């Protein structure tokens with residue numbers, strides 16, 4: 001109905017670094033399979049306590065390269081003010097129609113940070129609206145095939161977990177690229193300490209990846225949710241020996 005996709009994956013985050021924290025291992029794994037991936041931040045992260053807009057843009061570009069994504073972009077929605085407004089939906093629809101992704105990744109809607117919560121809602125709505133041809137952006141309509149929600153701090157029962165054991169190191173390298181934001185074991189920062197700059201933040205990321213890895217019987221995992229039941233053509237292809245572990 002809409003023609004063919006261009007990008008395989010478009011991952012949206014409220015701020016530069018959100019995608020890397022929540023699903024950097026999965027992005028690296030998909031990029032290694034040669035899928036075409038775009039990383040989009042809705043804001044430029046200018047409200048962050050540490051770093052500056054320009055520095056965060058450089059860090060985002062470096063992290064994108066490390067993960068193997070093809071492009072990254074920060075939209076100009078003001079940091080701290082993401083809302084599900086018509087203006088913001090329009091900005092996101094333009095990106096979806098330009099990139100024509102098969103799959104969109106975005107924050108789960110339960111989040112401590114209001115920007116993360118609102119990013120989830122505004123991207124979900126834009127994914128639907130991008131398929132309506134009477135919403136005029138001067139581009140052809142496009143509707144991604146599926147939205148996959150990634151985890152913030154709140155827990156949810158995942159629809160699936162991706163084994164990122166071989167890509168955990170890449171994920172951490174991508175996070176270290178945000179040297180203005182996170183603790184780096186080999187670098188001393190003179191900036192104010194924040195919750196995410198403390199060494200325990202990166203340790204917590206590892207602990208959570210181990211927690212989800214444990215459900216699969218592997219070292220590291222990242223959890224995801226899809227809202228709709230899946231239309232599976234051949235369950236035998238999907239449920240192979242990787243899924244032998246009985247999850248209570």
Ligand SMILES: [Zn+2]
Pocket residue numbers: 014015018113116
């Ligand atoms: Zn964020």
